[in-house]
Amino acid sequence: MTATERTFTALMRWHGPDPTIEIETRHLGFRAPETAALFANGFPPNAPLGLLLTPDKTVQLLLKDDDYVDWHGADVTVWVLSAGRATGDELIAWTEGQPKPFAEFTFPPPAFGRYHRTGFAVLDQDGLRVELAVDLICEDRIRVIIHQAATDEDVPAFFFMGALPKA
Numbered sequence: 041m042t043a044t045e046r047t048f049t050a051l052m053r054w055h056g057p058d059p060t061i062e063i064e065t066r067h068l069g070f071r072a073p074e075t076a077a078l079f080a081n082g083f084p085p086n087a088p089l090g091l092l093l094t095p096d097k098t099v100q101l102l103l104k105d106d107d108y109v110d111w112h113g114a115d116v117t118v119w120v121l122s123a124g125r126a127t128g129d130e131l132i133a134w135t136e137g138q139p140k141p142f143a144e145f146t147f148p149p150p151a152f153g154r155y156h157r158t159g160f161a162v163l164d165q166d167g168l169r170v171e172l173a174v175d176l177i178c179e180d181r182i183r184v185i186i187h188q189a190a191t192d193e194d195v196p197a198f199f200f201m202g203a204l205p206k207a
Contacts, residue, residue: 048170049163050076053119054091054155061151062137062158063091063099064117073162073170080160091155097147116142 048070054063065088070076079087082104090102091111099116100108119137162170 046165048073048076050080051161052080052157053159055158056155057153058151060121062119063155064119065111066115073172076162077172093152095152113142118142118145
């Protein structure tokens with residue numbers, strides 16, 4: 041990959057047993073925002089479907105083939121919501137909470153266990169969020185729409201995945 045090629049990053053947020061903590065994993069190197077969005081939503085074969093945090097601070101991602109793979113702490117951020125704000129299954133909004141470095145964070149015992157995906161974002165090569173939506177438009181077609189400011193030369197970007205309709 042050359043230095044001028046654009047790459048995109050998928051951020052995935054995970055919510056677990058402790059309502060005051062969410063984990064964010066960062067997945068680098070996608071060539072298109074659509075590919076990053078599909079990955080973050082569990083569509084490619086190697087996309088993570090779940091996360092496991094063990095007491096020894098190992099982060100493992102559950103893949104579609106039911107295998108767990110270790111994930112690197114450098115690509116993980118812990119988001120902490122104050123105890124007074126957390127109620128039940130309340131999720132931490134992208135703009136709320138305090139980010140903490142994974143390696144330095146001391147997890148309370150209730151934080152260990154299985155996490156499920158609660159959200160995603162796609163960042164461009166400059167670290168700016170790409171506004172997009174993933175939509176299931178019928179049983180076997182998925183649409184990713186990139187929202188961008190259109191100019192006279194721009195055409196809205198669409199990406200479809202699924203079976204082709206029969207002629």
